[in-house]
Amino acid sequence: MIKTIIEPFRIKSVEPIYFTTKEERIDILEKAFYNPFLIDAEHVLIDLLTDSGTSAMSSNQWAGIMQGDESYAGSPSFFRFEKAVREITGMPIIIPTHQGRASEKILFSITGGKGKYFLSNTLFDTTRANIEFSGAEGIDLVCEEGKYPTVPAPFKGNMDVIALTKAIEEKGAENIPMVIMTITNNSGGGQPVSMQNIRETKAVCAAYNIPFFIDACRFAENAYFIKKREEGYANKTVKQIANEIFSYADGCTMSAKKDAFANIGGFLALKDEELARQCRNLLIITEGFPTYGGLAGRDLEAIAIGLREVMDEHYLQYRIRSIEYLTNKLVDAGVPVMQPGGGHAVYLDAKPFLPHIPVEQYPGQALVGALYVEGGIRSVEIGSLMFGKYDENKKLIPAQMELVRLAIPRRVYTQSHIDYVAEVIIEVFEKRSEIKGLTITEEAPMLRHFTAKLKPIR
Numbered sequence: 001m002i003k004t005i006i007e008p009f010r011i012k013s014v015e016p017i018y019f020t021t022k023e024e025r026i027d028i029l030e031k032a033f034y035n036p037f038l039i040d041a042e043h044v045l046i047d048l049l050t051d052s053g054t055s056a057m058s059s060n061q062w063a064g065i066m067q068g069d070e071s072y073a074g075s076p077s078f079f080r081f082e083k084a085v086r087e088i089t090g091m092p093i094i095i096p097t098h099q100g101r102a103s104e105k106i107l108f109s110i111t112g113g114k115g116k117y118f119l120s121n122t123l124f125d126t127t128r129a130n131i132e133f134s135g136a137e138g139i140d141l142v143c144e145e146g147k148y149p150t151v152p153a154p155f156k157g158n159m160d161v162i163a164l165t166k167a168i169e170e171k172g173a174e175n176i177p178m179v180i181m182t183i184t185n186n187s188g189g190g191q192p193v194s195m196q197n198i199r200e201t202k203a204v205c206a207a208y209n210i211p212f213f214i215d216a217c218r219f220a221e222n223a224y225f226i227k228k229r230e231e232g233y234a235n236k237t238v239k240q241i242a243n244e245i246f247s248y249a250d251g252c253t254m255s256a257k258k259d260a261f262a263n264i265g266g267f268l269a270l271k272d273e274e275l276a277r278q279c280r281n282l283l284i285i286t287e288g289f290p291t292y293g294g295l296a297g298r299d300l301e302a303i304a305i306g307l308r309e310v311m312d313e314h315y316l317q318y319r320i321r322s323i324e325y326l327t328n329k330l331v332d333a334g335v336p337v338m339q340p341g342g343g344h345a346v347y348l349d350a351k352p353f354l355p356h357i358p359v360e361q362y363p364g365q366a367l368v369g370a371l372y373v374e375g376g377i378r379s380v381e382i383g384s385l386m387f388g389k390y391d392e393n394k395k396l397i398p399a400q401m402e403l404v405r406l407a408i409p410r411r412v413y414t415q416s417h418i419d420y421v422a423e424v425i426i427e428v429f430e431k432r433s434e435i436k437g438l439t440i441t442e443e444a445p446m447l448r449h450f451t452a453k454l455k456p457i458r
Helices: 022-030 059-066 078-089 100-111 123-133 159-170 193-206 219-229 238-247 273-286 297-309 313-333 364-374 416-432
Strands: 093-097 116-121 136-141 176-183 211-213 252-254 266-270 345-349 380-381 402-406 439-443 452-458
Touching: 022 364, 059 193, 059 297, 078 093, 078 238, 078 266, 093 100, 093 273, 100 123, 100 252, 100 266, 100 273, 116 159, 123 136, 123 416, 159 193, 176 193, 193 211, 193 238, 219 313, 238 313, 266 273, 313 345, 313 416, 364 380, 364 402, 364 416
Parallel strands: 116 136, 116 176, 176 211, 211 252
Antiparallel strands: 093 266, 252 266, 345 402, 380 402, 439 452
16 A cells, blocks of 8 residues: 655755855854844745745646736735635625735734734634733634644644633623634644634624634645544545634634745635725725735736635645644654644644753753754754743743744645654754753844843853
């Protein structure tokens, strides 16, 4: 029986990788203040910082780009984009934006504000930042099994529905503009959400008359997990599953830089006409006319094509299996890693990986630096640097988990690249006692992980 799952594509164009030595990387990391965001891309061998906007577009997408119509208003490219989004979401109102955080900025500027609370399975960094920028507060309510990285469970991205009900009662339904379900749960290890949990969350929202929204960046990957893991969905297509997911929602935001394979773009999809009117008004001020929303017509074309391509089950089988493949190699070597493998990334559990580094010395960020030095791999910390807060005495309130995400760009790297990544991680794990903690020397008040400067604790 043939077991190898091959890449469901042929490579038509390539770009060279620039190789650095370990000595060079030590110097590069120091000059970048131990922050991977500040490293020039040409000095990165395998770039797993993010899967956002880093995918390889297909020949059909590139052909679509040539058909892009750049009319300021009413471009046919917009209507093809709108049709593609409607076919998946069923939402009547589609508002393009230049990327996901622009959708979030518009939505939360209108619905947020001081004294309001947004409840979620887990909010990602820009979502939380835009909520907090409005003056509101974001509250994460991931299920209990989602709090233990190395303990496998099929749907660790789920909402804790009991905690959701309790939070609504405590905060008051009138103070909660919406509940947001992130699929897959990025900050929670790229873990999927079950259809049953989506239905249960929707039922709670309906009982309290609270709008239910979906952060849909990786909707196709989540739909594929439902097909493979949830009873009653094995014979449904990914599109049918996606249609059902969105049928429970009152609206959604999406960064098309993930599951649409696009290098830029996003959208808001809504059912509420009045909310849509307000969003369009703010869109015109900040992004552009409602039929282009900060995007070129060629980008709208690429997104429309990508949204259909991502639901191909041969691609999704390869995509999910490649994450599983890397996860299993690390598990076999004893590396503490999020289990089971998620949809778009492998997540190292920095606490048991570096037990000698306390959370206030940012073990995840220290591990990120070690991976770069050892093998030129760029990754990102999802822990107390990204999500940590300070109390009134400026003492760190750590994040719930200290993870390092290795986000795999779509259709970019081959199995030999992934084997190399595994070898580097295992090599670092074997020398983990040599890794030192970090302290912050400079930080921004919000989204500090993008620009923070750090130094080792000697």
